[in-house]
Amino acid sequence: MSCAGSRARVVAAGVDAPRQPTRGPDPSTVRLVTAGEETGTFRGIRVGRIAAPLREQVIDGLRTAILEFELQPGQRLVERELVEQTGVSRATIREALRELAAEGLVVTVPQKGAMVYKPSADEARDLYAVRASLEALTVRRFIERARAAHHDRLRATVTALEEDVADGADMHRLLRDKDLFYTELLAGAASPTIEQILGGVQARVRLLRATSMSQPGRAAQMAAEMRALVEAITARDVASAQRLCIEHLDNAAATALAALDGVGRQGS
Amino acid sequence: MSCAGSRARVVAAGVDAPRQPTRGPDPSTVRLVTAGEETGTFRGIRVGRIAAPLREQVIDGLRTAILEFELQPGQRLVERELVEQTGVSRATIREALRELAAEGLVVTVPQKGAMVYKPSADEARDLYAVRASLEALTVRRFIERARAAHHDRLRATVTALEEDVADGADMHRLLRDKDLFYTELLAGAASPTIEQILGGVQARVRLLRATSMSQPGRAAQMAAEMRALVEAITARDVASAQRLCIEHLDNAAATALAALDGVGRQGS
DNA sequence: TTTTCCAGATTGTCAGACAGACTCACGATC
DNA sequence: GATCGTGAGTCTGTCTGACAATCTGGAAAA
Secondary structure (H helix, E strand, C coil), rough: CCCCCCCCCCCCCCCCCCCCCCCCCHHHHHHCCCCCCCCCEEEEEEECCCCHHHHHHEEEEHHHHHHHHCCCCCCECHHHHHHHHCCCCHHHHHHHEEEEEEHHCCECCCCEEECCCCCCHHHHHHHHHHHHHHHHHHHHHCCCCCCCHHHHHHHHHHHHHHHHHCCCCCCCHHHHHHHHHHHHHHHHCHHHHHHHHHHHHHHHHHHHHHHCCCCCCCHHHHHHHHHHHHHHHHHCCCHHHHHHHHHHHHHHHHHHHHHHHHCCCCCC | CCCCCCCCCCCCCCCCCCCCCCCCCCCHHHHHCCCCCCEEEEEEECCCCCCCHHHHHHHHHHHHHHCCCCCCCCCCCCCHHHHHCCCCHHHHHHHHHHEEEEEEEEEEEEECCCEEECCHHHHHHHHHHHHHHHHHHHHHHHHHHHHHHHHHHHHHHHHHHHHHHHCCCCCHHHHHHHHHHHHHHHHHCCCCHHHHHHHHHHHHHHHHHHHHHHHCHHHHHHHHHHHHHHHHHHHCCCHHHHHHHHHHHHHHHHHHHHHHHHHHCCCC
């Protein structure tokens, strides 16, 4: 992900690359410009605001690791191990864990520590319900606010998804396609507030999506649903779009929950 | 070693009541049973789990101070000052701030520090929209899951609210009444997931409610809306209840936004 | 008056310590 | 042989002290 030479590796869970001295004020850490954030322009020269604090890098790294299943749901996150893997101090790790905990991606048991969030069947049901509500809202906002370019990009993500499904791409790839779709949807909805809240929910649901999408036949059905949804959005038909959105998530929930019941718990 | 005399005051923002020893392992801290949490029962003897970590106490204190407007929206939260007011170390304060930041009650500007969240008009609009979606969902869950006792308690909160409105109680009191209503609603809905997510949104909206509810005439209207809502819930009429819920929040949003535009920014 | 520069205040991060809570295996007891 | 303590080791919760980098406000210089 970001980062420089040897520092603050992306906490790749398990992999341990050796580490240099590492000091707070180490210049090699500071120079890189973190994507978004406050970036100004002066006379055509991009002035990147300092990379996010180290803490942010750690948070991003952990979040990615969790969402990519490098860290399995239920897995314990021992502070000392994270310190070794990331090279940052325990204080920083703890701050990062607190933030991820508030975000819902990790749960903290007092006197026991943090572990990757592992939704129960009941929680999963509610997460899907919450997500359906919020996505319906997002779709409405998209139709209200998005400009032509947004519509085009949104349609493009669905096309890409369909192609990957046709090619029989693996689940990993399809998940990424869907992520792109939602990224565009949120961009067009132009609401940082919704983005933040829905983002947290989607992240947690993502921990379930792996199981749901690997069900045979589900991928094709999913692509069809997305296509219908995006058509309704293009037609600026709020009611239909919201209905399709909710139906899509109902289906996804049903599949995921069925898989959850069937599989039980192997894994970690 | 560790601390002594005057420590860990409950961060009452400004007010400083003296405090007892209080240490992590100090028995006087440990003995109190934190409301919910893991509490087991053995042969009729309630075994309370340890009080929340110090950090949790700080978070609760800060959260309360913010929601009670002891800390004004936009006000800076300087770490050193919090350390002095609470008596806990900077590390603990920082962890608490990270958690509140992820929760949305404080915003953190890199290299600048934390300040109490102060929603812009746009953000306020979206917050109300998100809240409407989620509360409609909550109402549905309540009707699905709540038992008779829940219904009774919910009705009771509305009755109390009506009485306070009739008595011309102050806004502070009315806010508390509404909080009780929502507490009951969430209890009946029996969904920790929804509670967590909606809780964060409500907290942020609460920072606006003070202005909206102090508008003349709004209190009575609000009480009437709540009454209608609770009647629909009692009748288990999901569609009507959801509609009333959304209408109620649309009104609240309109009032709050009007007040927000009119007032501008005085305060801190 | 405007620009420059310095000192103080504040955040970001680190290192090291230590008490208390938890886990678990080992040996003593019934 | 099964139960109960006990003790070592591990890990979290907190504290202390320190220092670099950044920001801010105001004094000094142009």
